[in-house]
Structure formats: C-alpha cells, structure tokens
Amino acid sequence: MKWPVMNGCEPWCTHPSVFGKDPGAHVCAGVASEPIDLHAEPGELDEEGVRLPRVQVMPLRRALCAPVVSLLYRLARAEVVVYLTADEARAIAGELCRAADVVDGHR
Numbered sequence: 001m002k003w004p005v006m007n008g009c010e011p012w013c014t015h016p017s018v019f020g021k022d023p024g025a026h027v028c029a030g031v032a033s034e035p036i037d038l039h040a041e042p043g044e045l046d047e048e049g050v051r052l053p054r055v056q057v058m059p060l061r062r063a064l065c066a067p068v069v070s071l072l073y074r075l076a077r078a079e080v081v082v083y084l085t086a087d088e089a090r091a092i093a094g095e096l097c098r099a100a101d102v103v104d105g106h107r
C-alpha cells in the first residue's frame, strides 16, 4: 500500500483550495466520475419528483490516511460512502464487468 505524502498534495489532487494552514487536515481529491444514475433501483420521491439513486467514484486521500478510491452512493435523502483500496476497486470492477457480461448474454 502506498503511504500518503503528508506535506503536500497527491500528484492527482485537484482540490488545492482546501490546502490551508494545516497540511495534516488537507483532503486530496482527484477528478470525480460523472454521476451514474441507477435505473434498476427504485427511485425516491422528494420535493422535485422521483429521484434515482446515483453512484460517483473518485480518488481521495483523507488527512493522515493512505489514498483510496471513494465510492459514493447517493439517495434522495441520504448517502453512503465506501472507501476501497486500489486492489479492492479493481477486483470489484472486474466482477462487475463479469456479471454484466453474464446478464447481457455474452458468456
């Protein structure tokens, strides 16, 4: 596992605005994916109508922590964030592709 650089941003950080007086409190964030609407999930009704859950992925390094892949699952009124190591993210991505191929009839 790669250990964090504690006195500066990760090379992929696009979040320099929060690099303040305390480098130990800085959160490095890379470019996030576009939000992905989950059409197989039931939508939730809120004041704007029916809203589908969304997933968004981005590289992240919290203060004093190793870099991770952040997976945000956003509902209309709540959100769940899962932090994955790079190996875990690759394993899940591979299994998602394998299962998607099965569902699509490619295997």
Ligand SMILES: [Zn+2]
Pocket (backbone or CB within 6 Å): 008, 009, 010, 013, 014, 015, 016, 019, 026, 027, 028, 029
């Ligand atoms: Zn940074």
